Amino acid sequence: MKPINVIKVGGGVVEDDAYLSLLLSSFAALPGAKVLVHGGGRSATRMAERLGIETHMVDGRRITDAAMLDVVTMVYGGLVNKHVVAALQGRGLNAVGLTGADMDLIRSHRRPAGAVDYGWVGDIDRVDAAVLQRLIDAGCVPVVAPLTHDGQGHMLNTNADSIAGEVACALASAYDVTLTFCFEKRGVLRDAADDTSVIPRIDEPSFRRLVQEGVIAGGMIPKLENSFAAVRRGVRQVVITRADHLDGQGGTVIA
Amino acid sequence: MKPINVIKVGGGVVEDDAYLSLLLSSFAALPGAKVLVHGGGRSATRMAERLGIETHMVDGRRITDAAMLDVVTMVYGGLVNKHVVAALQGRGLNAVGLTGADMDLIRSHRRPAGAVDYGWVGDIDRVDAAVLQRLIDAGCVPVVAPLTHDGQGHMLNTNADSIAGEVACALASAYDVTLTFCFEKRGVLRDAADDTSVIPRIDEPSFRRLVQEGVIAGGMIPKLENSFAAVRRGVRQVVITRADHLDGQGGTVIA
Numbered sequence: 387m388k389p390i391n392v393i394k395v396g397g398g399v400v401e402d403d404a405y406l407s408l409l410l411s412s413f414a415a416l417p418g419a420k421v422l423v424h425g426g427g428r429s430a431t432r433m434a435e436r437l438g439i440e441t442h443m444v445d446g447r448r449i450t451d452a453a454m455l456d457v458v459t460m461v462y463g464g465l466v467n468k469h470v471v472a473a474l475q476g477r478g479l480n481a482v483g484l485t486g487a488d489m490d491l492i493r494s495h496r497r498p499a500g501a502v503d504y505g506w507v508g509d510i511d512r513v514d515a516a517v518l519q520r521l522i523d524a525g526c527v528p529v530v531a532p533l534t535h536d537g538q539g540h541m542l543n544t545n546a547d548s549i550a551g552e553v554a555c556a557l558a559s560a561y562d563v564t565l566t567f568c569f570e571k572r573g574v575l576r577d578a579a580d581d582t583s584v585i586p587r588i589d590e591p592s593f594r595r596l597v598q599e600g601v602i603a604g605g606m607i608p609k610l611e612n613s614f615a616a617v618r619r620g621v622r623q624v625v626i627t628r629a630d631h632l633d634g635q636g637g638t639v640i641a
Numbered sequence: 642m643k644p645i646n647v648i649k650v651g652g653g654v655v656e657d658d659a660y661l662s663l664l665l666s667s668f669a670a671l672p673g674a675k676v677l678v679h680g681g682g683r684s685a686t687r688m689a690e691r692l693g694i695e696t697h698m699v700d701g702r703r704i705t706d707a708a709m710l711d712v713v714t715m716v717y718g719g720l721v722n723k724h725v726v727a728a729l730q731g732r733g734l735n736a737v738g739l740t741g742a743d744m745d746l747i748r749s750h751r752r753p754a755g756a757v758d759y760g761w762v763g764d765i766d767r768v769d770a771a772v773l774q775r776l777i778d779a780g781c782v783p784v785v786a787p788l789t790h791d792g793q794g795h796m797l798n799t800n801a802d803s804i805a806g807e808v809a810c811a812l813a814s815a816y817d818v819t820l821t822f823c824f825e826k827r828g829v830l831r832d833a834a835d836d837t838s839v840i841p842r843i844d845e846p847s848f849r850r851l852v853q854e855g856v857i858a859g860g861m862i863p864k865l866e867n868s869f870a871a872v873r874r875g876v877r878q879v880v881i882t883r884a885d886h887l888d889g890q891g892g893t894v895i896a
Contacts, residue, residue, distance in 0.1 A: 464719020472742045476794025482744045487727045488737045539731025
């Protein structure tokens with residue numbers, strides 16, 4: 387199978403012009419088929435604040451009422467997505483910006499209200515890999531915003547890590563997929579204060595050991611759990627690395 | 642050649658929920674290939690105001706500095722475009738939202754500063770009709786926002802009427818094109834106060850006569866001049882009508 391890179395970049399990367407420029411060079415240099423999935427949460431929070439709309443987060447997830455849905459739709463689908471698309475076009479990549487609603491790429495359902503009502507937040511039902519494959523075969527580079535739709539006319543705010551994971555898994559039937567999460571750090575560090583302490587490879591037994599030792603903690607635990615889940619669902623490897631090392635050199639490989 | 646409908650809807654239509662719903666029903670019912678081009682100027686002005694950014698218009702065109710470019714990029718490319726795309730998906734149409742940057746669909750150049758510096762405003766150089774044709778052949782319905790790019794990494798604010806006209810002309814080599822401008826009125830009226838006074842057909846000699854008589858005046862003059870230009874460039878006909886009459890029944894035909 388042909389290789390493909392699915393690269394997830396967080397808001398911190400796409401919102402810093404210097405860092406974004408690094409990422410774009412690094413991304414443009416990647417050979418072969420590729421897909422970029424971006425976040426944008428910090429921009430959304432800042433825009434909401436400018437509009438006098440309060441941001442409420444629960445467990446790192448944004449409560450999305452109708453006003454906040456408008457904010458994330460315009461910030462993720464418009465401001466951030468088109469900024470990245472135009473920048474990639476300027477570097478000779480034929481980028482195409484997509485939300486889950488475009489070409490019915492990602493269908494989701496509104497998360498049922500439990501102890502918390504997250505509002506217009508979507509949990510993914512399916513990714514149409516054939517849509518991406520057609521675009522890639524036509525020479526395009528899909529740039530996916532963290533928005534999906536319910537097929538009933540509503541956009542839904544959707545976690546960018548989840549979108550990257552589901553896109554990677556959906557592509558695994560047709561491609562040899564590497565899923566890369568792009569951070570400010572070079573990889574998973576043994577010592578948070580030491581950038582040279584990158585752990586080069588983590589498998590499930592070593593993951594459990596590192597959690598017990600307290601080396602891996604907090605938000606990194608669900609990220610790695612999701613990475614192992616992606617590998618079990620057919621993704622060849624998940625890489626955690628920095629924007630200027632998208633080729634995976636020097637990062638942490640989860641496999 | 643196969644027929645295609647290129648429908649332009651102004652901000653006044655897409656920003657009024659009841660009117661938008663009418664338009665979507667009418668648009669969904671149109672048989673065959675179709676493209677929707679939308680505006681969104683009023684939403685952009687309102688959003689700019691909420692953000693404390695002043696709107697300056699010269700001859701009906703928006704002066705677009707960097708802050709205003711961010712506003713139109715997020716409002717046209719995000720808020721309005723994705724709202725329409727999700728709504729069409731909810732009606733069973735496989736819509737795909739595009740700006741000129743996506744798939745390099747519409748390349749333009751920044752308008753040179755003359756007596757007025759319009760800022761980040763684009764004048765269209767070319768529309769890649771093959772991109773639209775591929776999407777349409779794949780069963781998609783393109784929904785185009787009034788934004789283009791310069792190929793150097795910059796988005797450019799671009800008049801939606803101009804985009805609709807250039808898209809229609811570009812498609813004319815492969816399709817039998819009807820370009821429809823969708824207004825609040827049923828067509829070009831002989832008496833502005835009388836909605837039943839629609840002039841059913843205007844050709845160039847009758848246009849000149851109607852201008853002399855003062856029946857056609859103001860902003861309608863350049864609109865009709867552009868319509869005749871489109872017809873000279875291969876568009877079969879231009880129709881001016883209301884959102885609930887997209888089939889052209891009862892509107893004004895320019896041919």
